[in-house]
Amino acid sequence: MDWSIQQVASLAGTTSRTLRHYADIGLLKPSRVGSNGYRYYDAAALTRLQRILLLRELGLGLPAIAEVLERETSAPTALATHLQLLREEQQRLDRQIAAVEKTITKLNEGEALMADEMFDGFDHTQYKEEVSQRWGAEAYASGDRWWKTLTDADRAAFMQQQKQIQADYAAALAAGEPADGDVAQEITARQVEWIAIGWQGRPVTAEAIRGLGQMYVDDPRFGANYGGPDGAAYVRDAMAVYADRM
Amino acid sequence: MDWSIQQVASLAGTTSRTLRHYADIGLLKPSRVGSNGYRYYDAAALTRLQRILLLRELGLGLPAIAEVLERETSAPTALATHLQLLREEQQRLDRQIAAVEKTITKLNEGEALMADEMFDGFDHTQYKEEVSQRWGAEAYASGDRWWKTLTDADRAAFMQQQKQIQADYAAALAAGEPADGDVAQEITARQVEWIAIGWQGRPVTAEAIRGLGQMYVDDPRFGANYGGPDGAAYVRDAMAVYADRM
DNA sequence: CTTGACATTGACGTTGCGTCAAGCTCTACC
DNA sequence: GGTAGAGCTTGACGCAACGTCAATGTCAAG
Incomplete structure (x- = not known):
């Protein structure tokens, strides 16, 4: 029992292009390839895809995902590392938002014409x-x-x-x-x-x-x-x- | 009075590659180009560069920056739009961090082996x-x-x-x-x-x-x-x- | 047999530069 | 005036993760 690339794509809520990309980089190879070149995926492949998409939603990069899938045990470590990055990004965003807000209010008050802001x-x-x-x-x-x-x-x-x-x-x-x-x-x-x-x-x-x-x-x-x-x-x-x- | 590309780069805290990139896309052209092809920047160019770098720190894309610099008045509008994007990104990050944290604690508790998480x-x-x-x-x-x-x-x-x-x-x-x-x-x-x-x-x-x-x-x-x-x-x-x- | 849906493999585009690479130019020193 | 060592130039590829044609082969149905 296996599915075509389109079926898998819609099942998993992604696109066929993405699946071909994953096959290209070796992240998720089809379980079977027909003599015509068609890609077919079985349940195990679907499971792997699910994991990939989950980790992707958590913001991990594809190489990082590949590593996690190879070494199960490294998942918490990888996620912890990633969490650190996310937190830093969050703080950076907070600062950026504050800066933009400040700039906007200043502009609205007509105080500074951008030039002074420098x-x-x-x-x-x-x-x-x-x-x-x-x-x-x-x-x-x-x-x-x-x-x-x-x-x-x-x-x-x-x-x-x-x-x-x-x-x-x-x-x-x-x-x-x-x-x-x-x-x-x-x-x-x-x-x-x-x-x-x-x-x-x-x-x-x-x-x-x-x-x-x-x-x-x-x-x-x-x-x-x-x-x-x-x-x-x-x-x-x-x-x-x-x-x-x- | 003008400066070489390296001088401008270190003055503004950026790189010469960036300046050449800005010249390529027409965002910041050198005020003068020597017969040998060398780029030279005057004070006005430096001012413009300062503005560019400020807007870039606020997270605007280069095309958006170009537009702001052409039409001064659109700055608050552009920033407001951008602020909206930043806020959405912030919320997305918050959710992502929460999800990663939850996943980590679950993994640590040995509850789910990633597979159930699907x-x-x-x-x-x-x-x-x-x-x-x-x-x-x-x-x-x-x-x-x-x-x-x-x-x-x-x-x-x-x-x-x-x-x-x-x-x-x-x-x-x-x-x-x-x-x-x-x-x-x-x-x-x-x-x-x-x-x-x-x-x-x-x-x-x-x-x-x-x-x-x-x-x-x-x-x-x-x-x-x-x-x-x-x-x-x-x-x-x-x-x-x-x-x-x- | 034709048609239409679905598949394939390239290959370029995206964002903002980093990073060689090959070669010309300037400055300083001998 | 030659030479070494910066500094400058113009390409051009690389990156992340696919989107988006383009040209073409394949399958199921009428």
Whole structure:
């Protein structure tokens, strides 16, 4: 007792193309092939197909399914691994949805015209008070004037450089690079250079760099850009060493 | 002031291959191409790239991104549409995770060896009481004996036939086929035949068929297999007509 | 014998690039 | 001015899981 490819397809709720694909990749071979080339499937093949489709619904890839079917015992392991992936995907989706929602509301409020959105929440004016208090109103005003002369593209490029520096710091920390090592110091040199651009001629003293580094640790909004307290502390240390060597 | 493809790539945190791909599909053309074929990007191009990458992080496809960038105003619309997709995907993921978790716990409890899992929650013993009460203990016992003689593959095939019948009923109902029409009656004939297999020689009387149909309506667990109360009622009616004509 | 349904084997299309491969170009150093 | 080592170019295949023609062979029924 066996069935034709179409019968099996409709029985299992799939398509004949899928069955031929499974035969091609060796996942489910027909139990019998007529002299005319027709594929026929028996009950055992149907059982296997059922399992395949079940695992597929659980989101497993075809190679993973093949492995599970070969080694029964690996099913819980495979599923556990897969579950991990699903959870990560779920979290990624949650974050993405939140981001899209935020973007939509901002657009509806007419706040940002997409272009501003690029600056990753790094709002220049957000730090007005800190900058004013630490370096005086004149310093802030001069920085603000400079910032306003930039085009959006300039600002984007400027922020991108900072993003890159942040990523490099994160990578260095993850790689176990010491804060006083060459790698961290090279990044810090770029960091200082970047700061100097924004400061527009205002002298970048060793003291200023040390203070700025400490500020990263003290202020969680800055620290967040460097991957949390640890990252902020790492950057502070690197900047302190850099300042010492100036 | 412009940058080479590598510079832009690292500035924006992407790869040169991606930039060349975007150029190929016309999403982001370099602002200048040297006589040697080298691509160069200016600040405006960088801005556009930033937007592209932002939208991509939000999960939009490249064609959708291109459209948004052409018609600024469509951004909220496009994002809203996309949000809908994300939410559906989220729900699908949630269901999938729940299913995988359930499967894992079952496997860990040694309950089911994957094979039983196929039967879509149609647990034969689940209906023990109903069958016993309505048709007597002997009828149930005989059905149970028969069921136990089957191989997994046989059971799979048996359940699949039922699945097909259910699908056909659903299609007929959706197509507006009357319960006493040819289409519905043909399906019912197969349904009765299927029932007869399980009953193993026990006489399939008109009364039994009417009773079974009514049971579909009364018991939500059965009704669920036929697409809710409406579907169950449809099947009951078709079976009643079939019984009348026996 | 014809017709229509069903079967077969290619082979391209889809999405967003990764990854060679072969070859030209630029920069730096000797 | 030669040479090495980056960096750039244009193809072109690969991936995941089939959908979708296209061209053609086969089966059952009238």
